[in-house]
Amino acid sequence: MSDDRWVPPTVLVAVDLVILTLRSSRLYVLLIERGIEPFQGALALPGGFLSHEKEDLVAAAHRELAEEAGLGPDQLHLEQLGFYGAPDRDPRGRVVSAAYLAIAPRLPEPVAGTDASGACWIPVTQALAGDAQLAFDHEQILSDGVDRAREKLERSALATAFCGPTFTIAELQDVYEAVWGMRLDPRNFYRKVQSVEGFIVPAGPTRKTEGGRPARLFRPGPRATLHPPMIRPRGQADKETA
Amino acid sequence: MSDDRWVPPTVLVAVDLVILTLRSSRLYVLLIERGIEPFQGALALPGGFLSHEKEDLVAAAHRELAEEAGLGPDQLHLEQLGFYGAPDRDPRGRVVSAAYLAIAPRLPEPVAGTDASGACWIPVTQALAGDAQLAFDHEQILSDGVDRAREKLERSALATAFCGPTFTIAELQDVYEAVWGMRLDPRNFYRKVQSVEGFIVPAGPTRKTEGGRPARLFRPGPRATLHPPMIRPRGQADKETA
DNA sequence: TAAATAGTGTCTGTAAGACACTATTGA
DNA sequence: TCAATAGTGTCTTACAGACACTATTTA
Numbered sequence: 001m002s003d004d005r006w007v008p009p010t011v012l013v014a015v016d017l018v019i020l021t022l023r024s025s026r027l028y029v030l031l032i033e034r035g036i037e038p039f040q041g042a043l044a045l046p047g048g049f050l051s052h053e054k055e056d057l058v059a060a061a062h063r064e065l066a067e068e069a070g071l072g073p074d075q076l077h078l079e080q081l082g083f084y085g086a087p088d089r090d091p092r093g094r095v096v097s098a099a100y101l102a103i104a105p106r107l108p109e110p111v112a113g114t115d116a117s118g119a120c121w122i123p124v125t126q127a128l129a130g131d132a133q134l135a136f137d138h139e140q141i142l143s144d145g146v147d148r149a150r151e152k153l154e155r156s157a158l159a160t161a162f163c164g165p166t167f168t169i170a171e172l173q174d175v176y177e178a179v180w181g182m183r184l185d186p187r188n189f190y191r192k193v194q195s196v197e198g199f200i201v202p203a204g205p206t207r208k209t210e211g212g213r214p215a216r217l218f219r220p221g222p223r224a225t226l227h228p229p230m231i232r233p234r235g236q237a238d239k240e241t242a
Numbered sequence: 243m244s245d246d247r248w249v250p251p252t253v254l255v256a257v258d259l260v261i262l263t264l265r266s267s268r269l270y271v272l273l274i275e276r277g278i279e280p281f282q283g284a285l286a287l288p289g290g291f292l293s294h295e296k297e298d299l300v301a302a303a304h305r306e307l308a309e310e311a312g313l314g315p316d317q318l319h320l321e322q323l324g325f326y327g328a329p330d331r332d333p334r335g336r337v338v339s340a341a342y343l344a345i346a347p348r349l350p351e352p353v354a355g356t357d358a359s360g361a362c363w364i365p366v367t368q369a370l371a372g373d374a375q376l377a378f379d380h381e382q383i384l385s386d387g388v389d390r391a392r393e394k395l396e397r398s399a400l401a402t403a404f405c406g407p408t409f410t411i412a413e414l415q416d417v418y419e420a421v422w423g424m425r426l427d428p429r430n431f432y433r434k435v436q437s438v439e440g441f442i443v444p445a446g447p448t449r450k451t452e453g454g455r456p457a458r459l460f461r462p463g464p465r466a467t468l469h470p471p472m473i474r475p476r477g478q479a480d481k482e483t484a
Numbered sequence: 485t486a487a488a489t490a491g492t493g494t495c496t497g498t499a500a501g502a503c504a505c506t507a508t509t510g511a
Numbered sequence: 512t513c514a515a516t517a518g519t520g521t522c523t524t525a526c527a528g529a530c531a532c533t534a535t536t537t538a
Contacts, residue, residue, distance in 0.1 A: 008291030010252035013327070013338055049250030053336055057327040083325040083340050085255070085299040094295055096255055096338065098325050170489080188528060190491065195526090212489025213535040227476050231527070234469050412516075430501060432518065437499085454516025455508040473500075485538100492533070500525080507518070 011085075011094040015060040016047035016138065018081060018145030019069055020179075021104040022162050026123050027178045029142060030069055031134070033118035038091045039135035043127070045142065046119065047097070061100045068119055069104075077103040077161035081145055089137050097136075101145045103161040125181075149179055155229045157199055160220040166203040168215035169193060180232055192230065198223030253327075253336040257302040258289035258380065260323060260387030261311055262421075263346040264404050268365050269420045271384060272311055273376070275360035280333045281377035285369070287384065288361065289339070303342045310361055311346075319345040319403035323387055331379050339378075343387045345403040391421055397471045399441055402462040408445040410457035411435060422474055434472065440465030 019030040031043040046068035050060055061078060065071045078100055085096035124146055126132060128139065152158040153176060160167070162175040173189045193199060200218040207214040261272040273285040288310035292302055303320060307313045320342055327338035366388055368374060370381065394400040395418060402409070404417040415431045435441060442460040449456035 008254050008293075009295040011255050011292070011295075012250050013253050013255075050253070051250075053251040053253075054329045055251075056329055057325070057338070080324055082322055083299070085340065087296045087298055096299070096340070098327060098338070168490090185528070185530085186489090187491075187530075192527080209536075210489080211537075212487080213491080213537095215490060228526085233528090410517090427501070427503085428516085429503080429518075434500080451509075452516080453510075454514080455510095455518080457517060470499085475501090487536105487538080489536080490534075493531085494529105495531105496527100496529085498525105498527085500523100502523085503521090505518105505520075507516100509514105509516080511512100511514085 009094070011096050012090075012092075013050050013057075014047055014090075014095050014097040015050070015057060015064055016045045016084075016097045016099045016141060017061060017064055017068075017102055018045060018099065018142055019065070019071070019076075019102040019104055020124070020145070020149060020162075021121065022106055022175060022178055023121060025174050025178055027125075027146070028121040029124050029127055029145075030119060031122050031127065032068060033120075034135055035118065042133055042135040043122070044135035045099075045138045057098050058100075061098075061102075065102060071102070071104055075105065077158065081141070081148060084137055084141060086137065097141070099141050099145070101148055103149070103158060105162060105164050146179075150232070153179055153230060154226075154232055156225050157220060157223060160200065166206070166217040166219055168208060168217060169200075170215060172200070172218075176230070182233065184233075196223075196226050196228065196230070197221075199226055251336070253338050254332075254334075255292050255299075256289055256332075256337050256339040257292070257299060257306060258287045258326075258339045258341045258383060259303060259306055259310075259344055260287060260341065260384055261307070261313070261318075261344040261346055262366070262387070262391060262404075263363065264348055264417060264420055265363060267416050267420055269367075269388070270363040271366050271369055271387075272361060273364050273369060274310060275362075276377055277360065284375055284377040285364070285380075286377035287341075287380045299340050300342075303340075303344075307344060313344070313346055317347065319400065323383070323390060326379055326383060328379065339383070341383045341387070343390055345391070345400060347404060347406050388421075392474070395421055395472060396468075396474055398467050399462060399465060402442065408448070408459040408461055410450060410459060411442075412457060414442070414460075418472070424475065426475075438468050438470065438472070441468055 021028050030046060032046050034040050034042055034044050046064055048064055051063065058078070062073045065076070081099040081101040083096060083098055087094060089095065124142070127134065128143060134142065149158065159172055159175045163171055169190050170186065172193060173184060173186060177183055198221040201221045203217040203219040206217045208217060263270050272288060274288050276282050276284055276286050288306055290306055293305065300320070304315045307318070323341040323343040325338060325340055329336060331337065364374070366384070369376065370385060376384065391400065401414055401417045405413055411432050412428065414435060415426060415428060418431070419425055440463040443463045445459040445461040448459045450459060
């Protein structure tokens with residue numbers, strides 16, 4: 001602090017992404033097989049360094065989303081997750097990672113039009129099982145991202161980001177069940193979700209089908225935060241949906 | 243992406259601290275009057291650059307806490323808040339700030355044994371009023387920190403971090419009222435706070451006094467997360483306690 | 485018709501909010 | 512005694528959870 005010509009150290013800044021989506025009622029994360037050292041061959045979150053000195057962090061996140069997942073800025077939710085800056089987290093040197101959480105709606109097929117051909121959707125339970133061996137501290141980042149998603153489903157309208165522009169209440173329930181890892185009563189869910197002011201609004205008298213009686217369609221409502229919140233039942237954790 | 247000898251840009255990493263405490267039933271934040279450009283003379287959050295290449299970010303936060311507020315690592319709560327990395331946030335160049343939220347218990351006097359003599363506790367309402375003109379994007383960081391504290395009081399035992407090792411229920415209520423900016427019914431608060439399993443535990447048959455009947459003392463309980471949560475009444479926001 | 489999913493009605497237990505009331509101190 | 516704060520009891524209302532029941536489709 002009293003040195004004469006001390007200059008602060010510079011570091012590299014990476015942007016890493018936890019991209020979650022729903023596929024066949026399960027929560028998936030997008031992972032990339034690393035083509036270069038370190039951790040060559042291991043799975044890692046999509047991400048990379050800033051491209052140039054003036055690049056905004058959010059812009060970098062969107063750039064990575066486009067490059068590695070083919071996802072445009074319009075079709076997903078993106079929020080800051082946290083920073084990860086342990087001195088030894090990257091063997092190449094001091095790298096501080098700015099992690100973002102992205103939620104993508106159901107997509108037609110795994111990864112369309114992607115640069116990184118090693119990209120693949122992996123069930124979150126599998127990626128966190130321990131045998132996956134993610135690169136760097138990415139298992140921690142992924143774990144934090146999933147925790148964040150679980151929490152935000154309670155107090156925000158984040159669940160609608162997993163759905164398309166319109167959705168049925170059953171589809172929305174599917175999101176809650178997959179992210180929370182537990183089953184919910186459809187009848188109570190139906191009433192509850194509609195009683196939360198501004199969460200979802202009817203999307204025309206339109207309909208849709210998939211086996212039984214056609215369901216009403218809804219759109220995301222005007223409110224981003226839910227009052228009262230959706231309550232996540234406690235006690236019996238992670239009753240996996242087969 | 244296809245350049246031959248491209249190297250990623252390096253940036254400076256700063257650690258900034260939102261240090262909150264309670265003084266006479268109001269929420270205060272520790273601010274420093276800047277002695278150098280940029281923003282010389284303006285108020286800013288305590289913080290600074292990493293001291294050396296290998297310094298851990300949490301360690302840097304604790305170092306700043308000691309240097310600028312005289313606060314040791316034992317006597318406070320510290321958690322990650324978020325990162326702030328807009329390209330133009332610091333006129334000196336590209337600086338990404340790792341922001342931490344610190345909660346300090348009631349302290350005897352403003353800032354004891356401090357290097358930076360310009361440090362002072364300012365009421366949060368005043369610091370966020372707009373006329374304070376904090377340096378950089380520190381008003382945003384402070385605002386986010388206060389929001390975070392408000393939220394965490396609902397679901398975590400963070401409120402006890404504002405108190406000393408033992409406290410009365412009235413003192414705990416004081417925390418909630420100051421941070422949430424609203425009054426709560428003492429009788430219902432009394433029952434509610436005790437009904438939350440593991441939030442607070444009786445600290446001996448000891449007592450204390452301050453006007454009326456002596457109050458029982460409590461210590462923080464074993465649980466960091468509260469089930470069921472403390473509910474923040476909605477609707478009437480920010481009824482300031484005079 | 486049966487099977488399947490969508491949607492409604494209703495009961496019950498828990499808990500939040502309101503508030504009267506008792507308890508224990510200092511002045 | 513009163514004023515002040517600590518702590519208890521109880522009523523009312525809201526709502527989560529359980530679950531019987533009706534509605535509308537395909538096979």
